[in-house]
Amino acid sequence: MTNPVSDVSGAGAILVTGSNPTENHPVIGYRIREAVRTGARLIVADPRRIPLVDVADVHLQFKPGTDIALFNGLAHVIIKEELEDKEYVENRTQGFKYLKQIVAKYTPEYVSAITGVPAKDIVTAARLFAQADSGAIVYCMGVTQHTCGTENVVALTNLSLLTGNLGKPHAGMNPLRGQNNVQGACDMGCLPNVFSGYQPVHSDRDTGTYWRRLTKERQLEQVGVGFIRPASPGETITSIEFNQPVPVDSVSDTIRAKFSRAWGVELSDVPGRTIAEMFHYFPHRRSRIMYIMGENPVLTSPQAELVREALEDMDFVVVQDIFLNETAQYADVVLPAASFAEKEGTFINTERRVQRIHRAIKPRGNSRPDWEILQELARRFGLNWNYSSPEDIWNEVRELTPHYFLGMTYERLEKEGGLQWPCPAIDHAGTPILHKGKFARGIGQFSTVEYRPQAADTSGGVTEEYPFILTTARKLYQYHTRTMTGKTDGLNYLLDEERMQINPRDVQALKLTPEDMVRVTSRRGSLETKIEITDCVPPGIVCMSFHFAEPRVNVITDPAVCNMSVASGVKVSAVRIEKI
Amino acid sequence: MDKVVLKLDDLEVMANKEDTILQAALDHGIYIPHLCYHPDLKPFGGCRLCVVEIEGRGLTISCKAPVEEGIAVRTEGPEIDKMRRVAAELLIVNHYSECLQCARNTDCKLQDIAAYIGIEEGRLQRLKRTARDLPLDDSNPFFIRDPNKCVLCGICVRTCEEINGVGAIDFAFRGLDTRISTLKDKPIVESRCESCGECVVRCPVGALVPQNMRKPEREVKSICPYCGTGCGIYLGIRGDKIVSARGDRDSVVNKGQLCVKGRFGYHFVNHPDRLTTPLIKRNGVFVEATWDEALDLVTAKFKEAQEKYGPEALAGLSSARVTNEENYLFQKLLRSLGTNSVDHCARL
Known part of the structure; x- marks a missing residue:
């Protein structure tokens, strides 16, 4: 998030898209409802009628996968009615004229035809957002889990830039991170292209750039699994920014040298593989050994059967976890880890706040904190690791990642209730709001993106054979693959089985009754599920959660990836539904 | 923030201009009996217990009276005592008391009030309601609603509305039959309640308590x-x-x-399903192992595969659930072993 969570209260307008905060980030959901009660205008842009729609001024119920058309349409109205923040656009941004050109054709009528949203609602929403004193954009995986996920974010960011909402209170771009330390895992460099603090490992600064080059090089190869999207000419980003050469060769050399010196090892400059590449793409490039710490990809990865096959095919798999989850079944060795309540350390939340956790009880049985296990292993490989506590490790992070964390001692984190990065000095107060006065890159860049119809289910889209769009979500009473929530009886009592959401009109057309089971089939597989009849989803769209091992929705989701971020497009899959 | 000076009994205190008399008193460690006031919520003025006297003006309820420069407030006096005693007694007789079995025992606002005002058993007996005649609602697996203990302070109603914006409950019925209810008086689990427990935390008495509550040490x-x-x-x-x-x-x-x-x-x-010991799969079955056996095997297998296929044969998935320190070490270990193939579920 560019802004703190507390900033939501006091926003003039809030645009929530691809996010269902009252179920998935409930405390932020409370804040949004509170903001609405105290005068904020709320725009919900979501294919589903999420609970926040009850208090929204306008609901833009667009077809899944048409995000870019909708966001470009909002930009069109803002520019046409001259509602943009002219001073901000003039002083702090570049590329406005390109944006203006690109969005010229996205008239409310044109966008309405693509998205299914009434033209007048698009105009209303654009005015509400642009005319507010401050406009906060809140989004989540509903925006990013698409084959055009990065482009969706770019189109959304344009709205924030256009209305001068980046770098000021009660505004900003606010992705809500789904897990307690997903921000930290990224910030610590658990990504194939960067060390901690996003310091590049190799000269392709962006994994996507590398990925795109790789797919172009290999597009004539038979990749075996048959669902790779050919990189057709000119099909992706038309941005000026992205087409610029990225001159970071020397930077990455310097950074590798720094880490190499500090760690006392030689470091590879070969770009690493992303999660999608480890399992799905290029079987000949699949890893032979896998070390999986605290993840359950057998349930969470799209086209999950391939993940299972890949794991079975590997020479050796190590799983380190607190439970013997579905993925652990395919392990050769399972290492028992301590839970969050059994160790010291820090987490980073969605607003970039580093916060301390404390050991409340000792690790169960012979389990050990993950850091101790990692250190034991490192020593067995002859690495000279001598950490006596998580604080020792954190101090190394601070030293090697000074631009983000240098000022954040354990003592300060404890005393000041956490600090938001960047905090580059011991007397620095942290950074609640990013891009204040000046952008990290200097001047704000409008990047232009076009709506591409083929972005929805890349393996052929919605056809007569697969007439429904299946999207995925999470629910209030369970969490992810239930390894944690599934252990609380009360939560299981409140939600103990999967029911696919389906509109009453579709139920009627398919001649279903509430207790019927249906078979849902995509081009990748098939599953059987109960149904929940609800107008939360419009006709033609169905929604399942990925909480349950049975039925396992990710058996049928689309694993094709976004060319920029290499994230999978699981939010849109074309399916067929049959009564059993 | 603008400040004002006022007199609370014999003390001269400074308060924020926006404060009420009750807030100013509580901030300065002066107890005024109160039940329906909660610092997170807008003043309600329902219980009439926080009555005070502003000299020269008469009695008023302190949770709704703003502080003013120079006013003198009395929190004790025969008039005040009489008024709040009646209010307290009526609440107490309508409250089903089983203090020793109650989850809120020693942490109950009604106990505080009774202890402060002093209750005469004889007066109460004349009014005493006898039966616990309203059914409990234990439909939610996490908390129990006992309308027999409810004092109708409305804190739960206002919490659900003001804090969460859910509005699952409200006052229902009239007069002596008034109680807190869901829409159509259905069990709470069938209402739009989101089970967050915010009302349970704020309930001043034992009307909303966690199921199977055990106090921590x-x-x-x-x-x-x-x-x-x-x-x-x-x-x-x-x-x-x-x-x-x-x-x-x-x-x-x-x-x-x-x-x-x-x-x-x-x-x-x-x-009980927590993993408590390392496991090694032998002939398709997991067998318990020591840490040394497990880690030695991992080391040997990693080395073997890397010799056979090169360092790139290894890949790791880190976790969005472990600490920063552990994530940092995970990527450090994999990179030190020669591969940059480390990722996690952020890409999903």
């Missing part, structure tokens, strides 16, 4: 292990078990608030 500060909001929590510990979780009111992120998962979803930590 000590509390440890931590961060909620679920979504990325990063709510501050206190884990309640008894022996080696987590028995409660509550929001950290000092956290700027959640200001003490939690959702159903954060407040009630801690059972996984002490669950």
Whole structure:
């Protein structure tokens, strides 16, 4: 998030898209409802009628996968009615004229035809957002889990830039991170292209750039699994920014040298593989050994059967976890880890706040904190690791990642209730709001993106054979693959089985009754599920959660990836539904 | 912030201009009996217990009276005592008392009030309601609603509306039959209640209490292990078990608030299914092993595969659930072993 969570209260307008905060980030959901009660205008842009729609001024119920058309349409109205923040656009941004050109054709009528949203609602929403004193954009995986996920974010960011909402209170771009330390895992460099603090490992600064080059090089190869999207000419980003050469060769050399010196090892400059590449793409490039710490990809990865096959095919798999989850079944060795309540350390939340956790009880049985296990292993490989506590490790992070964390001692984190990065000095107060006065890159860049119809289910889209769009979500009473929530009886009592959401009109057309089971089939597989009849989803769209091992929705989701971020497009899959 | 000076009994105190007399008194450690006031909520003025006298003006309820420069406030006096005694007695006789069995025992606002005012048993007997005649609502697995103990302060109603914006409950029926109800008086689990427990935390008496509540022996500060909001929590510990979780009111992120998962979803930590020893798969079956056996095997296999296929044969998935320190070490280990193939679920 560019802004703190507390900033939501006091926003003039809030645009929530691809996010269902009252179920998935409930405390932020409370804040949004509170903001609405105290005068904020709320725009919900979501294919589903999420609970926040009850208090929204306008609901833009667009077809899944048409995000870019909708966001470009909002930009069109803002520019046409001259509602943009002219001073901000003039002083702090570049590329406005390109944006203006690109969005010229996205008239409310044109966008309405693509998205299914009434033209007048698009105009209303654009005015509400642009005319507010401050406009906060809140989004989540509903925006990013698409084959055009990065482009969706770019189109959304344009709205924030256009209305001068980046770098000021009660505004900003606010992705809500789904897990307690997903921000930290990224910030610590658990990504194939960067060390901690996003310091590049190799000269392709962006994994996507590398990925795109790789797919172009290999597009004539038979990749075996048959669902790779050919990189057709000119099909992706038309941005000026992205087409610029990225001159970071020397930077990455310097950074590798720094880490190499500090760690006392030689470091590879070969770009690493992303999660999608480890399992799905290029079987000949699949890893032979896998070390999986605290993840359950057998349930969470799209086209999950391939993940299972890949794991079975590997020479050796190590799983380190607190439970013997579905993925652990395919392990050769399972290492028992301590839970969050059994160790010291820090987490980073969605607003970039580093916060301390404390050991409340000792690790169960012979389990050990993950850091101790990692250190034991490192020593067995002859690495000279001598950490006596998580604080020792954190101090190394601070030293090697000074631009983000240098000022954040354990003592300060404890005393000041956490600090938001960047905090580059011991007397620095942290950074609640990013891009204040000046952008990290200097001047704000409008990047232009076009709506591409083929972005929805890349393996052929919605056809007569697969007439429904299946999207995925999470629910209030369970969490992810239930390894944690599934252990609380009360939560299981409140939600103990999967029911696919389906509109009453579709139920009627398919001649279903509430207790019927249906078979849902995509081009990748098939599953059987109960149904929940609800107008939360419009006709033609169905929604399942990925909480349950049975039925396992990710058996049928689309694993094709976004060319920029290499994230999978699981939010849109074309399916067929049959009564059993 | 603008300040004003006023007199509270014999003390001269300075208060924020926006404060009410009750807030100013509580901030200065002066107890005024109160029941329906809660610092997180807008003043309600329902219980009439916080009555005080502003000299020269007469009696008023302090939770709704703003402080003013120079006023003199009395919190004691025969008139005040008479008024709040009647109010308190009427509440107490309508409250089903079983203090020793009550989860709120020693932490009950009604007990505080009774202790402060002093209750005459004889007067109460004349009014005493006898039966616990209203049914309990234990439909929600996490908390019980006991209307027989409810004092109609409305804190739960206002919490659900003002804090959560859910509005699952409200006052229903009239006069002596008034009680807190869901829409159509259905069990709470069938209402739009989101089970967050915010009302349970704020209930001043035993009308809303957690199911199977066990008081912790000590509390440890931590961060909620679920979504990325990063709510501050206190884990309640008894022996080696987590028995409660509550929001950290000092956290700027959640200001003490939690959702159903954060407040009630801690059972996984002490669950019997937790892995407690390393396992090695032999002939398709997991067998318990020592740490040395497991780690030696991992080391040998990693080395073997890397010799056979090169360092790129190894890939690792780190976790959005472990600490920063552990994530940092994970990528450090893999990169030190010659591969940059480290990723995690952020890409999903």
